[in-house]
Amino acid sequence: MRLTIRDLSKTYPNGVRALRGVDLTIHTGMFGLLGPNGAGKSSLMRTIATLQEPDSGTIQFGPIDVLRHKTALREVLGYLPQEFGLYPNLSAEHILDHFAVLKGVVDVRERRAQIDVLLEQTNLTNARKKAVGGFSGGMKQRLGIAIALLGRPRLIIVDEPTAGLDPTERHRFLNLLSDIGQDVVVILSTHIVEDVAELCPNFAILAGGEILYTGAPEAGIAGL
Numbered sequence: 001m002r003l004t005i006r007d008l009s010k011t012y013p014n015g016v017r018a019l020r021g022v023d024l025t026i027h028t029g030m031f032g033l034l035g036p037n038g039a040g041k042s043s044l045m046r047t048i049a050t051l052q053e054p055d056s057g058t059i060q061f062g063p064i065d066v067l068r069h070k071t072a073l074r075e076v077l078g079y080l081p082q083e084f085g086l087y088p089n090l091s092a093e094h095i096l097d098h099f100a101v102l103k104g105v106v107d108v109r110e111r112r113a114q115i116d117v118l119l120e121q122t123n124l125t126n127a128r129k130k131a132v133g134g135f136s137g138g139m140k141q142r143l144g145i146a147i148a149l150l151g152r153p154r155l156i157i158v159d160e161p162t163a164g165l166d167p168t169e170r171h172r173f174l175n176l177l178s179d180i181g182q183d184v185v186v187i188l189s190t191h192i193v194e195d196v197a198e199l200c201p202n203f204a205i206l207a208g209g210e211i212l213y214t215g216a217p218e219a220g221i222a223g224l
């Protein structure tokens with residue numbers, strides 16, 4: 001599967017031109033989208049996730065014409081937004097079960113199996129019955145990625161996942177991402193150069209709504 005973005009533009013009602021003719025081709029594996037605050041990263045991620053409409057352009061994921069077939073895209077998408085709310089009184093496993101149903105994992109045993117694996121993978125097994133209101137920032141992010149991985153997505157978008165994490169939690173989180181699998185398209189959006197350098201065989205730089213550079217870190221990131 002490959003994600004192809006062509007000539008994507010978006011101007012908000014307030015006149016901000018957040019995306020200006022973005023062209024990107026993203027293959028399976030980890031891809032870094034690097035850019036400063038205000039570059040347009042979240043706008044691009046939300047557009048790919050079908051949460052907002054661009055003014056023009058096309059997005060193709062494998063056989064799916066994303067802007068025409070939003071439901072088809074959502075069925076294969078795992079999205080960890082920059083900010084997400086969790087009901088503080090619910091337990092981690094309760095929340096995962098709830099989202100699994102929304103993702104269409106209807107079989108109870110299949111849900112339980114996926115949740116067990118994801119809790120283990122995200123190192124939250126011991127906290128599964130605890131209310132998430134008491135979770136640390138790192139635990140919440142790990143639960144967020146577990147939610148994103150429900151339903152075995154083929155396209156995974158994580159938007160600024162390491163912002164606000166301490167170094168230990170950050171490494172734990174990045175290791176988790178690197179384990180997701182090479183046959184999936186994973187887009188890591190971040191303003192942190194090291195996240196991309198450590199994890200992404202390919203990356204692009206977005207600034208002012210334009211792609212300034214695409215390539216591999218060993219070729220380009222040293223000069224950033």
Ligand code: ADP
Nearest residue numbers: 012014016018036037038039040041042043044
């Ligand atoms: P990044 O994720 O790289 O920080 P954003 O996509 O959030 O960039 O923002 C790009 C630009 O668009 C910024 O100038 C931001 O203020 C503006 N912007 C983002 N969302 C909206 C919105 N809903 N309405 C108006 N302007 C927005």
Ligand code: ADP
Nearest residue numbers: 012014016037038039040041042043082159160
């Ligand atoms: P980011 O860090 O990704 O740029 P922000 O914290 O700037 O995100 O934005 C959070 C929310 O506010 C987003 O939903 C974004 O669309 C919206 N937003 C950002 N900038 C503006 C703006 N200038 N006017 C209206 N909404 C905005």
